[in-house]
Amino acid sequence: MVRKMTSEILEGLRRALELIVSGDPEVLEVTLRSLYVSGTATLLAVSWSIPMGLLISLKNFRGKRILKGFFNALLGIPTVGLGLILYLFLSRSGPFGSLHFLYTPTAIILGQAVLITPILVSFSVSAIESVEPEIRDLAKTLGASESEVSFAVLREALQGVLLAVIAGFNRALAELGVALMLGGNIAGLTRVLTTSIALETARGNFELSIALTIILLSIVFTLNFAVNLLKRERT
Amino acid sequence: MPKHNGGHEVNRKILLWIGIIILASLASAAGTTYYFTIIMRGKSTLVVATTTSLYDTGLLDAIEKKFEEKYPIDVYFISVGTGQAIEHAKRGDADVILVHAPSSELQFLTEGYGLCRKIIAYNFFIIAGPENDPASIRGLNVTSALNRIVEMGRAGKVKWISRGDESGTHKKEQALWSLAGYSWVTLKEEEWFVESGTGMGKTLLIANEMEAYLLADIGTYLRYYKEGKINLKPLVKQDKDLLNVYSVIAVNPEKVGGVNFNNAIIFIKFLISSECQNLIANFKRNEYGQSLFYPAASLLKEGTNPIVEWIKEYAFFNGEECPPEYWDDHPELYQ
Numbered sequence A: 001m002v003r004k005m006t007s008e009i010l011e012g013l014r015r016a017l018e019l020i021v022s023g024d025p026e027v028l029e030v031t032l033r034s035l036y037v038s039g040t041a042t043l044l045a046v047s048w049s050i051p052m053g054l055l056i057s058l059k060n061f062r063g064k065r066i067l068k069g070f071f072n073a074l075l076g077i078p079t080v081g082l083g084l085i086l087y088l089f090l091s092r093s094g095p096f097g098s099l100h101f102l103y104t105p106t107a108i109i110l111g112q113a114v115l116i117t118p119i120l121v122s123f124s125v126s127a128i129e130s131v132e133p134e135i136r137d138l139a140k141t142l143g144a145s146e147s148e149v150s151f152a153v154l155r156e157a158l159q160g161v162l163l164a165v166i167a168g169f170n171r172a173l174a175e176l177g178v179a180l181m182l183g184g185n186i187a188g189l190t191r192v193l194t195t196s197i198a199l200e201t202a203r204g205n206f207e208l209s210i211a212l213t214i215i216l217l218s219i220v221f222t223l224n225f226a227v228n229l230l231k232r233e234r235t
Numbered sequence B: 001m002p003k004h005n006g007g008h009e010v011n012r013k014i015l016l017w018i019g020i021i022i023l024a025s026l027a028s029a030a031g032t033t034y035y036f037t038i039i040m041r042g043k044s045t046l047v048v049a050t051t052t053s054l055y056d057t058g059l060l061d062a063i064e065k066k067f068e069e070k071y072p073i074d075v076y077f078i079s080v081g082t083g084q085a086i087e088h089a090k091r092g093d094a095d096v097i098l099v100h101a102p103s104s105e106l107q108f109l110t111e112g113y114g115l116c117r118k119i120i121a122y123n124f125f126i127i128a129g130p131e132n133d134p135a136s137i138r139g140l141n142v143t144s145a146l147n148r149i150v151e152m153g154r155a156g157k158v159k160w161i162s163r164g165d166e167s168g169t170h171k172k173e174q175a176l177w178s179l180a181g182y183s184w185v186t187l188k189e190e191e192w193f194v195e196s197g198t199g200m201g202k203t204l205l206i207a208n209e210m211e212a213y214l215l216a217d218i219g220t221y222l223r224y225y226k227e228g229k230i231n232l233k234p235l236v237k238q239d240k241d242l243l244n245v246y247s248v249i250a251v252n253p254e255k256v257g258g259v260n261f262n263n264a265i266i267f268i269k270f271l272i273s274s275e276c277q278n279l280i281a282n283f284k285r286n287e288y289g290q291s292l293f294y295p296a297a298s299l300l301k302e303g304t305n306p307i308v309e310w311i312k313e314y315a316f317f318n319g320e321e322c323p324p325e326y327w328d329d330h331p332e333l334y335q
Helices: A002-022 A025-058 A064-076 A079-090 A105-129 A133-141 A146-156 A158-174 A177-183 A193-202 A206-234 B007-040 B059-070 B082-090 B102-110 B142-154 B168-179 B200-210 B218-226 B261-271 B274-282 B297-302 B307-315
Strands: B044-051 B073-080 B096-099 B114-129 B160-162 B193-195 B213-217 B233-236 B243-251
Touching: A002 A206, A025 A064, A025 A105, A025 A146, A025 A158, A025 A193, A025 A206, A025 B007, A064 A105, A079 A105, A079 A177, A105 A158, A105 A177, A105 B007, A133 A146, A146 A158, A158 A193, A158 A206, A177 A193, A193 A206, A193 B200, B044 B082, B044 B261, B059 B073, B059 B261, B059 B274, B073 B082, B073 B261, B082 B096, B082 B102, B096 B102, B096 B261, B102 B114, B102 B243, B114 B142, B114 B200, B114 B218, B114 B261, B114 B274, B114 B297, B114 B307, B142 B168, B142 B233, B160 B200, B168 B213, B200 B213, B200 B218, B213 B218, B243 B261, B243 B307, B261 B274, B274 B297, B297 B307
Parallel strands: B044 B073, B044 B096, B160 B193, B160 B213
Antiparallel strands: B096 B243, B114 B213, B114 B233, B114 B243
């Protein structure tokens, strides 16, 4: 049994290399679509999460603790559950059904953006809060305006915020539930890496599934490696 | 400390980040335009909600290819369980369903959601188990085989694995247990009765590991067996009670707004055309040495094959493939 498993994983590794080297059009298409969908979802989520993170960490207001706890709690939201809730919203008989987003890449982008918002907000709040308060005060005493202070703080917290963004992207790339429920795993339209892996596993094509998993992992590892390099350069 | 780095260094880094962000935005804008042109190019579409046992064999990919060569319609298959497929259709998220659970289909019609049901194909479930067959069910009929399994299971000698996921196959299993005089709901509480709660492929793997018996669809079983992933053998097969019938039903546009009824009818007509029926009959036949699915349309029309009586008994409603009140304006489908 162990030998069989090892040989299957090795075979998957060989297939993965083969598929990558030969530029298999279907694998390439699915990989590019995954990158596009999760990349766009990350950009979208950044556009509202980072300002939100700045607001939560720099402002004092009632309910700040509760809000932070809320985002922390949502970190582990099950993707199938979120997928189902958003499906009910985007379904033709749901409140946003007339937009016809269901079963398009746009639906997955929206879903993944929502999914990773708690990661981006929570991680960037802790990054910004760990910037020494002196910098804030210094900037303020130097007569900086509010937006200038935010900018200065953000620049100091850049590394932590960047980590948050990468973590968000990885989560989006590796999640299955949202892509399956909102995209429907339609060949040539909404099929991404994770939904392909699920389908090929169900179809019994284990080597292909392992090959796709290896491609997915390579992307994640490369990104983390790049971030680590940057980090080392800074310190 | 980084903040004491030269100002140039920091500026360069910020420039780098701005560059990366611009690049990423461009890439995502390009992707968005690409998908918008695909979606907006005005080709009409048809969303088919279907069951995994059909989709996972690859049959529907072959049908899609043939259909799209003939008609300017993009077919999208959403592969889920029968229960979920019907729920999708009721919510207006599918134009057509392709399923295998006659009782749910009848309900779908009588609730006004479905029109123009056609039976397109059939095959047989199998009861599979370990090669040495500890419960000695090989060659028995379904009810005596299940009785033997219960007896031996209660004696702690064998195990049974159930999908337990309300799929078409699971619904069939529940019906077979009732036929044998048991209730699935009470059986599942017993020690030897295992619920996998997952798809056919994984359930076969679990059964293989546990050397258990189970009900399986023939397509998934053959694929796993051919590839050497399981050693289980089909022990009861080709029994009338194991009949599995696949039908297609269009979603009623008057009950569910926004569905594409015209394309649905074109698709149904294609499925029962001799071209598509031949494709179904020959699909992977050489690879597995037997058909995964048998075409039903011409069989039902001719009515000579004894299997027709089995299909009528199992999957007809009051002697009709589709009662006339659900024909809409398409009596030609039933001539």
